[in-house]
Amino acid sequence: MNLGEELGRSLPRIRVPPPGPRSREAGARLAALESPSVDARRESRENESGEGHAPIVYASGRGCNVVDVDDNVYVDLAAGFGALLLGHVPERVASAIDAQRDRMWLALGDVYGSDAKLALCERLARLYPAPGARVMLGSTGADAVTAALKTAVLATGRAGVVAFDGAYHGLSYAPLAACGLRSSFRDPFAEQLNPRVVFAPYPVDAASLGRSMQAVDRALAGGGFGAVLVEPILGRGGCVVPPPAFLPDLSAVCARHGALLVCDEIWTGLGRSGAWLASVAGGVVPDLVCLGKGLGAGLPISACIGSARAMSAWARHGGTTIHTATHFGAPLACAAAVATLDAIEQADLPARARESGALWMTSLRDRLGEPGIEVRGRGLMVGVALAGGAPRALAVTRRLLERGWIVLTGGARGDVLTLTPPLDVDPPILSAFTEALAGALAEIPIRGGSPP
Helix, strand or coil: CCCCCCCCCCECCCCCCCHHHHHHHHHHHHHCCHHHHHHCCCCCCCHHCCCCCCCCEEEEECCCCCEEECEEEEEEECCCCCCCCEECHHHHHHHHHHHHHCCCCCCCCEEEHHHHHHHHHHHHHHCCCCCCCEEECCCCCCHHHHHHHHHHHHHHHHCCEEECCCCCCCHHHHCCCCCCEEEEEEEHHHHHCCCCCEEEECCCCCCHHHHHHHHHHHHCCCCCEEEEEEEECCCCCCCCCCCCCCCHHHHHHHHHCCCCCEEECCCCCCCCCCCCCHHHCCCCCCEEEECHHHHEEEEEEEEEEEEEEHHHHHHHHHCCCCCCCCEEECHHHHHHHHHHHHHHHHHHHHHHHHHHHHHHHHHHHHCCCCCCEEEEEEEEEEEEECCCHHHHHHHHHHHHHHHHEEEEEEECCCCEEEECCCCEEEEEEEEHHHHHHHHHHHHCCCCCCCCC
């Protein structure tokens, strides 16, 4: 295999400095049509970083590679916000979609399901480490979180939610109220959101664990809170790994107060963090687990999986209280999800992500000797926190794009490079990125200082 030639496993090949003329033309046309928030955010990033942020426009993808409309080849370390666990257009999933395409695209939701929906629900229920699990399908991760929060209200009779600073659960209304990443996401819509949400600090060490658990316990003791919503590892919040005792302590305090533990595994699940479910690997059995992102290998599908006890609350209303939508459980997406789970299982991608991620983080720490850099994460959700804040992080992403590497920023302050490549990414590609990042950092010194 030649990493320099085979599309899907290729190193970058930049033919024209990005964004090239075709990307600029297509990007301008798109900016004139889509929500003005997108262009306003781009302009804000340009002002903040001092670098241009005109977009490239994707034309095709294969494996870990993206080709833009100017025929530049990039390595995609964002991978659809972490959703492309198998890379772009994985062959096995594409074959499953082709087979289902000729059979059925849409069934009748929760009235008449399909055999594809049955196959997926059986597979998902087996992921839950207790008998009797029930499954609710959705289209997005936010759908799954919404289903979980609705379940918590029905099961406990309490509408309050304890969430965490730095957390991201989606931007539709139920999860938006619990979005601790940035208050600016919530503030304009505050009067339409659940007012019974409190935020606890997300722990990063033993000292902060104590403060976090005190805040959770205090909120639950006050009454009215039926759910604790948590990411086992912060994803968009900067790949923050909490102390090992966090989830077990959280589970215990939920049990003591009769609240449901809801684990948002939309980022961490299905191998991304080196385990099928990070919460289970962390020693707990959540009442509810939310999956999304990578479940459909790029097609929109999500799931809320819950214990028999928690999910039984949906039956108490004689079927008059429901949570469904036209495209929930669509056969095409279900077939893609079953093929995705098959591919992850047969290649043991959780173990591969765990091992390759640990080696990559060690390499990044060794190579990036600059003071103030912190490399953190688990599996192939890796964060590189940079000294110099968001302006420098944004500037570094542009220098990386010029070299052919697609990378996003995250963290509450926007100062973290979040790296979420496909789980089967080749180690030489990760090594090449490490060198590219070292070069980009040398070009973008900390403001007021000199290059490292």
